[in-house]
Each structure stands twice: as C-alpha cells, then as structure tokens.
Amino acid sequence: MHIAIVDDNREVTGLVRLWLEQAGHSVFEFYQGEEFVRTSHEHSFDVVLLDWVLPDLDGDKILQQLQKQPGWDTPVIFVTARSREEDVAGILELGADDYIIKPLHEKELLARIGAVTRRRRKVTQQEILDYGIYQIDMKSRVVYWDKKPVKLTEMEFNLICFIFTNMGQLLSRDHILSSVWGYDANVNTRTVDTHMSRIRKKLKISEENGWRLSSIYQRGYRLERFDPARRPV
8 A cells, every 4th residue: 555654753754664664565754744735636645644743734734634635535544642532532523534642553553554444445345336427336347338338357447446436536657556456666657558548448538428537747647527517718
C-alpha cells in the first residue's frame, strides 16, 4: 500500500517508515500540514497517518480540508500524544477512521492499518457496483456497458475496479502499478498508459457518455463523471 505519514517528529516518522517498509508498504513522509494537503491533490494514498499538532496546520483542520476534496475516501488514522477522551471522541466524530495514542507499537500500528483498510474494502465489496451506464459484477467479474457485457482481460477488469472505486481521485501511475499489478514504483509505467487506453475504448468512456478519464501530465489519471450542462462556454 501507499501510506502517507504526516508528522513533524522525524524520529517518529523514521521509525514508522522502517516498520511499514519492512511490512512491504511504500511510505511518503510529510513534516508540514499544508505541504501534505497540496500533495494530496496530486497523489493518492491508501492510508494517511496524521499527527494532530503540526507546525503550520493542525490535524483536525487537515482532515476537514481532505474531506472537501471530490472523491476523497482514504482512511485517516490519527497518531498523536493527545489522549483525552473528548479529543478522541471529537476527532472520530469529525470523520477520522481510527485514533492511536503515542508512543507507538509496531504490531498494534500494523494491525490498526489492516483493520481500517479491511473495513473500507467491505464497503465497496457489493456484488454489483452500479455507475449508471456501467455495472461491475464483482462475483462473475464482468463489466456491463449499457447492459451489454464487455470483453476484458483479467488485468483490465482489476484496473477498472480500482479506478471506479477511487472515482474522482488523482491516481499516480506508481500507485496504480502497485495496487493493480503489485509492482514496485517506477516499474514500466507505460503498462498503465497502454491499459488505460484500452479500457477507455472498450468502455466507451467519453464526455458524450457522461464520463471522463483524464491523463494528467507526469501525475497520473483521474476518472470523473462529466455533466455536459456544466461545460464552459
């Protein structure tokens, strides 16, 4: 998984990075809240580990800004020294997925990350995912366009599931590779471009059909619903 750590304590982030990388995850460190918020518009993550107290922007404000982003659905775990019951309850009510009080323990942290990602997967694991003209049958692994089955390879089906369940988010090529193919970052990202081109054609993804699959230069791809009535004049 791609995991972001937002914490200005470099000793903590270094230790957490070690634990996560040993568990097979890709780790991205941020020491300023505003830097992370800017980056979150351009890159996607599977989980965010967020400290409450940062030099420029507190964690609760960061969480609120993330939730305003179209398509934001990434689990956020608060990792902080604040231990008052009202703090824990308040941040969970605000929308955080979990709350861990420092000092951290490796096995507990990895277990909590596993738990929030499993809960999110259960939410999206309906038998049929309905996106208007598209239906994705998760059990039979068939995608329908306008009620007609589309002939797909296994990898194309996996890619379609990934981009539709992350609709609205900017997905980097590295993130797509590691999540769909299981490759490490920077391994032949042209593979992603080739498959995106294929599924765009096979699914007839176009603004005329109410959808847009955008390629953002040097950043990745974003799948969005498109409303022709809102097209700029």
